[in-house]
Amino acid sequence: MFNKKHLALLASxxxxxxxxxxxxxxxxxxxxxxxxxxxxxxxxGLPGFSAPDDDGNWQGLxxxxxxxxxxxxxxxxxxxxxxxxxxxxxxxxxxxGEVDVLSRNTTWTTTRDTTLGLNFTGVTFYDxxxxxxxxxxxxxxxxxxxxxxxxxxxxxxxELNLADYFRANDMEFNPIVFDTSEQTVGGYQAGRCDVLTSxxxxxxxxxxxxxxxxxxxxxxxxxxxxxxxxVVRQGDxxxxxIVKWTLFAMINAEEYxxxxxxxxxxxxxxxxxxxxLLGQDGNYGEGMNLEADxxxxxxxxxxxxxxxxxxxxxxxxxxEIERGVNALWTDGGFQYAPxxx
Amino acid sequence: xxxxxxxxxQRPAPKxxxxxxxxxxxxxFNGPINSIFTLLGLYVLYLLVVPTIQWAFIDADWVGDSRExxxxxxxxxxxxxxxxxxxxxxxxPSEEYWRANIVFAMFAGIIAWMxxxxxxxxxxxxxxxxxxxPVIAYVLLHGGYFDLPRVSTHRWGGLMLTLLLASVxxxxxxxxxxxxxxxxxxxxxxxxTFCVIFIEFWRGVPLITILFMASVMLPLFLPSxxxxxxxxxxxxxxxxxxxAYMAEVIRGGLQAIPKGQDEAxxxxxxxxWKRMGLIVMPQALKMMIPGIVNTFISLFKxxxxxxxxxxxxxxxxxxxxLSDSRWLGFSVEGYVFAAFVFWxxxxxxxxxxxxxxxxxxxxxxx
Numbered sequence: 043m044f045n046k047k048h049l050a051l052l053a054s055x056x057x058x059x060x061x062x063x064x065x066x067x068x069x070x071x072x073x074x075x076x077x078x079x080x081x082x083x084x085x086x087g088l089p090g091f092s093a094p095d096d097d098g099n100w101q102g103l104x105x106x107x108x109x110x111x112x113x114x115x116x117x118x119x120x121x122x123x124x125x126x127x128x129x130x131x132x133x134x135x136x137x138x139g140e141v142d143v144l145s146r147n148t149t150w151t152t153t154r155d156t157t158l159g160l161n162f163t164g165v166t167f168y169d170x171x172x173x174x175x176x177x178x179x180x181x182x183x184x185x186x187x188x189x190x191x192x193x194x195x196x197x198x199x200x201e202l203n204l205a206d207y208f209r210a211n212d213m214e215f216n217p218i219v220f221d222t223s224e225q226t227v228g229g230y231q232a233g234r235c236d237v238l239t240s241x242x243x244x245x246x247x248x249x250x251x252x253x254x255x256x257x258x259x260x261x262x263x264x265x266x267x268x269x270x271x272x273v274v275r276q277g278d279x280x281x282x283x284i285v286k287w288t289l290f291a292m293i294n295a296e297e298y299x300x301x302x303x304x305x306x307x308x309x310x311x312x313x314x315x316x317x318x319l320l321g322q323d324g325n326y327g328e329g330m331n332l333e334a335d336x337x338x339x340x341x342x343x344x345x346x347x348x349x350x351x352x353x354x355x356x357x358x359x360x361x362e363i364e365r366g367v368n369a370l371w372t373d374g375g376f377q378y379a380p381x382x383x
Numbered sequence: 384x385x386x387x388x389x390x391x392x393q394r395p396a397p398k399x400x401x402x403x404x405x406x407x408x409x410x411x412f413n414g415p416i417n418s419i420f421t422l423l424g425l426y427v428l429y430l431l432v433v434p435t436i437q438w439a440f441i442d443a444d445w446v447g448d449s450r451e452x453x454x455x456x457x458x459x460x461x462x463x464x465x466x467x468x469x470x471x472x473x474x475x476p477s478e479e480y481w482r483a484n485i486v487f488a489m490f491a492g493i494i495a496w497m498x499x500x501x502x503x504x505x506x507x508x509x510x511x512x513x514x515x516x517p518v519i520a521y522v523l524l525h526g527g528y529f530d531l532p533r534v535s536t537h538r539w540g541g542l543m544l545t546l547l548l549a550s551v552x553x554x555x556x557x558x559x560x561x562x563x564x565x566x567x568x569x570x571x572x573x574x575x576t577f578c579v580i581f582i583e584f585w586r587g588v589p590l591i592t593i594l595f596m597a598s599v600m601l602p603l604f605l606p607s608x609x610x611x612x613x614x615x616x617x618x619x620x621x622x623x624x625x626x627a628y629m630a631e632v633i634r635g636g637l638q639a640i641p642k643g644q645d646e647a648x649x650x651x652x653x654x655x656w657k658r659m660g661l662i663v664m665p666q667a668l669k670m671m672i673p674g675i676v677n678t679f680i681s682l683f684k685x686x687x688x689x690x691x692x693x694x695x696x697x698x699x700x701x702x703x704x705l706s707d708s709r710w711l712g713f714s715v716e717g718y719v720f721a722a723f724v725f726w727x728x729x730x731x732x733x734x735x736x737x738x739x740x741x742x743x744x745x746x747x748x749x
Contacts, residue, residue: 087706138602
C-alpha cells in the first residue's frame with residue numbers, strides 16, 4: 043500500500059519536474075527554425091578545428107559539425123551564427139542558452155558529462171597527449187624518453203599527464219615550462235629541450251611552425267585519452283538526438299562511400315544502407331522532426347567524415363594529421379556509427 | 384672729439400662654437416668617457432636597427448596570397464596583406480563593408496571638424512556627434528532597418544570594434560566621471576557615500592574580472608529569455624570601470640582650484656551648477672588634460688582585454704588569424720602590425736593633447 047502511494051507520489055513529482063523542465067528548457071529545434079540559424083559555439087582560433095579563413099569564413103573540423111547540424115535542421119549549411127568562446131566561458135554560454143551546440147575542442151570527461159547539465163553527443167576526434175622529437179635522436183617510442191628534457195606549455199592537465207606517465211613507467215624527466223605555444227615551439231627550436239609534448243592535434247600545428255618541419259617527427263605513442271566532441275544542453279532530448287545523429291550520418295556516409303560529390307548519383311543507389319541514409323527508403327528524419335533528406339543535406343553540403351577530416355586536419359590540410367585511431371572501425375580505427383534503420 | 388659713426392659689422396661666431404661639428408663636440412664628444420659612450424651607443428643602435436630594417440623591409444615579402452609566397456628570411460607582410468580587411472572589419476560580411484566605411488568616414492570627419500580650429504558650428508557638431516551620430520552608426524553597422532541586412536554584433540571586429548569600444552568608453556566615462564567626482568566632494572552624505580562606494584568598488588577590481596563577470600556570471604543570473612548582447616555587456620563594464628578612474632583624475636583637478644574661486648562665485652550669487660559649470664570646471668578640466676588623455680590612452684589599449692570574452696578586437700582578430708592552419712607561424716608579423724596601429728592612435732591622441740594644452744594655456748603654467 044505504502045509502496046503504491048510512494049510510487050504515485052514519485053510519478054507525479056517526476057511528471058511535475060519534467061513539465062517544469064519542458065517550460066524552462068525552450069524547444070531548441072523550434073527556436074532554431076524560427077531564428078533561421080544555428081547558434082554554434084566555437085573556439086577563438088584553433089588550427090584545424092575552428093579558425094576564420096582569409097575571407098572571414100569559419101573553417102575547421104569543429105566548424106563542420108555546426109554546418110552539418112544547420113544542413114540537417116535548416117537545409118542550409120551556411121545558416122550558422124558562430125560565437126567564439128574561450129575555455130572558461132564555453133559551458134556557461136551553453137547553459138545560459140547563448141549557444142545551442144558547443145563544438146569547441148572539448149574533452150569528454152565524467153565531471154563535464156554528469157555535473158554540468160550537459161550532454162556529449164559523440165566523438166569527432168580522438169585526441170591524446172603525444173610527443174614530438176627531433177629525428178636525429180633516433181627515438182621511436184615514448185618508453186625511450188628516460189631522462190629527457192621536455193618542453194611543456196603550462197596547462198595543468200598536460201603537466202599532470204606527463205608526470206603520471208613518467209612515474210608509472212619509473213622514468214625521470216626534466217620539465218621546461220613555457221606560457222604560450224609560440225614560446226614552446228621557440229624553446230624546442232632553440233634546443234632547450236629534446237622533446238615537446240602537447241595534444242597530438244596541437245603538435246601537428248606546432249610542427250609546421252618549425253624552420254624545418256621534416257627534421258622532427260611525432261611519436262605514435264599517446265599517453266592520455268582526450269576524446270573531443272560536440273556538447274548540448276541536458277533536458278532537450280530531441281536536440282540531443284539531432285546533433286548526435288548528425289555526426290553518425292557523416293561517419294556512416296564515409297563507411298558507405300557517399301561523398302559530397304557523388305551524393306546526388308547515390309540517390310539512385312541499390313544499396314539499402316545508402317537508400318536509408320539518403321532518405322530514399324523510409325523517413326528516418328521523422329523521429330527527430332526533420333525532413334527525410336536531412337542526411338542528404340549534410341553529406342551534399344558538408345561532406346562525409348573523411349572529407350571533413352582530410353580537408354581540415356588530415357592529409358589535404360597543412361597539419362597533415364594521419365587518420366590513426368580516427369579511422370573507421372573497418373580500417374582499424376575507433377570511428378563507428380550505429381546503423382540508420 | 385672723434386667718434387666712429389659706423390657700427391662695427393657683426394662678426395660670425397668663432398669657428399668651432401657653432402655648426403653640427405661644434406654641436407657634436409659639445410654634446411657627444413666632450414671628454415673621453417662621453418666619447419666612448421657615444422661610440423658604444425652608436426654601435427648598439429647599429430646592431431639593433433640594421434637587422435630590423437633588413438627583416439622588415441629588405442628581406443621582406445610583400446606580394447602574394449599564400450604562405451608559399453614567403454621566403455621566411457624576412458618579414459612576411461603577405462600575411463598582413465591577405466588579412467588586412469579582416470583586421471579592419473573583423474568577420475563583418477565583405478559585401479557590407481561600405482556601411483562600416485561610411486561610419487569610419489563620418490567618424491574621421493567629426494574628429495577632423497573638432498580638431499581644426501577654423502571650422503565653425505563646433506557646438507552643433509558636438510551635439511551631432513553625441514546624439515545623432517551614434518544612432519546613425521548603430522543603424523548602419525547593425526542593420527535591420529531600411530532594408531539593410533542585419534549584421535549581428537558577434538561578427539563585428541577588428542579595428543572597427545576597437546574604435547567602437549574605445550570611443551563609447553571615452554564618451555561615456557567622461558560625464559559619468561565628472562558627476563562622480565562632484566558627488567565625492569559633495570556635502571550630501573548619501574550622494575557622497577554612493578559615489579565613494581562606486582568609485583572604490585570599480586577601481587578595486589581588475590578590468591579582466593569585470594569582463595569575466597559580465598560574460599560568464601551575468602548570463603547565469605539573468606533569466607534565459609533576457610539575453611543581453613555580449614558586446615553591450617562589455618561596453619557597460621568598460622564604461623563603468625573607466626568612469627571610476629576618470630572620476631579620480633577629475634577630483635585631482637578640482638582640488639587644485641583654490642577654494643576662493645568657488646567662494647567668490649558663491650558671493651556673486653551663482654547657484655551650485657553655475658559655479659561648477661562656469662568657474663570651477665573650465666579651470667579644472669584644462670589642468671586635467673594630461674591626466675584625462677592618459678586615461679583615454681590606457682582605455683584604448685585596455686580594449687584588447689575583450690579578447691578574453693571572445694570578442695575579436697584588433698589584437699583578437701590578429702590572434703585568430705594566426706591560428707588559421709594555412710598561416711601558422713607568422714605571429715611576429717601579426718603582432719608588429721597590431722602594435723603599429725595601436726601606436727599610431729595613441730601617439731596622435733598624445734600629440735593632440737599637447738596641442739590642446741598649448742591652445743588653452745592662460746599663463747598658469749610654471
